[in-house]
Amino acid sequence: MKIIELYWYREDRIHLAWLGEKLSEVYGATVELSGEVVLPRTFYDVVRGQWLSNQVLGYALVLKSKSDADVLLLVVGDDAYVPGLNFVFGQALLGEGVAVVYTARLYPEFYGLESDTRLFRSRLLKEAMHEIGHALGLDHCNHSRCVMRFSNSIYEVDAKEPRYCSRCVLKLEAQGVKVSEQYTITT
Numbered sequence: 627m628k629i630i631e632l633y634w635y636r637e638d639r640i641h642l643a644w645l646g647e648k649l650s651e652v653y654g655a656t657v658e659l660s661g662e663v664v665l666p667r668t669f670y671d672v673v674r675g676q677w678l679s680n681q682v683l684g685y686a687l688v689l690k691s692k693s694d695a696d697v698l699l700l701v702v703g704d705d706a707y708v709p710g711l712n713f714v715f716g717q718a719l720l721g722e723g724v725a726v727v728y729t730a731r732l733y734p735e736f737y738g739l740e741s742d743t744r745l746f747r748s749r750l751l752k753e754a755m756h757e758i759g760h761a762l763g764l765d766h767c768n769h770s771r772c773v774m775r776f777s778n779s780i781y782e783v784d785a786k787e788p789r790y791c792s793r794c795v796l797k798l799e800a801q802g803v804k805v806s807e808q809y810t811i812t813t
Contacts, residue, residue, distance in 0.1 A: 627803045630657045630758070631695035633686070635665050637703035637729055641750060645701070648751050649758070652788075652809045655696070663689070663700070677706040679717045683726050690724045697723045697761050699754060705730035715753045715777060718760035725757035731780060749780070751788045755809070762803055764794055771811055787811065 630649055634642050639659075646657035669681035682702060690698040706728040707713050715732065718725035732749040734742045755773045767774035772791035777783045789811045790798065798805055 627653050627655045627696045627762075629695040630655050630697045630699060631660045631689075631693050632657055632699050632701065633660050633663050633689060634701045635663050635703060637701050641729075641747065642701060644747060645750055645754060649699075649754060652755060652806055653758075654804055654806060658695070660693075665702070671707075674707060675705065676713065677702065677704055677728070679706040679708045679714050679726065679728070682706065683717050683719060683724065686724050686726050687719060687722070690722075695723070697725065697758055699758060699761075700726045701750075701754070702726060702728050703730065704728060715783065716757040718757045720760055720765075721763035723761050725754075725761040727753045727757055732783075737780065745784075748788065749783050752783055752786055755788055755790070759790065759794065759798075762798060762801060764797055767791060767794055769793070769811070 632642060632646055642659060646659055650657045665682060669678055671678055686698055686700040705713060716727040730736055733746050752773050759774050764774050766776040769791040771787045772794055773786050773788055774794050775786050789809050790805055791811045795805050795810050
């Protein structure tokens with residue numbers, strides 16, 4: 627993988643610059659902070675107070691169609707859902723190089739806790755790696771510590787590591803994606 631293009635909506639650019647550096651470490655790719663986007667208000671469900679993720683993901687796909695990046699990641703500083711689920715931390719088009727991460731539920735403050743930048747960034751990196759994994763064709767993984775394990779709660783996000791298991795690494799390598807050893811589970 628050569629290029630990850632990073633867009634955002636209502637998220638702190640300081641966190642995005644940090645995320646870009648980390649993703650560059652993980653994949654050895656150039657990460658371009660491409661700019662802030664304005665999401666159409668028709669994608670927002672005012673009754674729920676959440677974005678409809680399928681619509682936002684479609685918007686990201688349009689951005690990707692105008693890009694030559696291998697992966698396009700959109701980070702949205704709000705909450706989102708898909709029909710049938712109360713919320714999602716993110717969503718991706720499997721194998722299509724397009725992913726979205728929603729940060730509202732990644733902040734400790736969402737749960738009534740004190741602000742903790744380190745914890746937020748750990749969660750952000752895990753969810754970005756998870757959704758990028760899907761965008762590169764990975765399914766959910768059963769390995770308890772693998773970043774590709776499905777997370778139904780923030781506790782499950784916290785229980786994962788920001789690392790891919792050996793099975794997931796092999797699948798990524800088969801697609802020409804090299805993951806740094808520090809972001810792989812060695813046991």
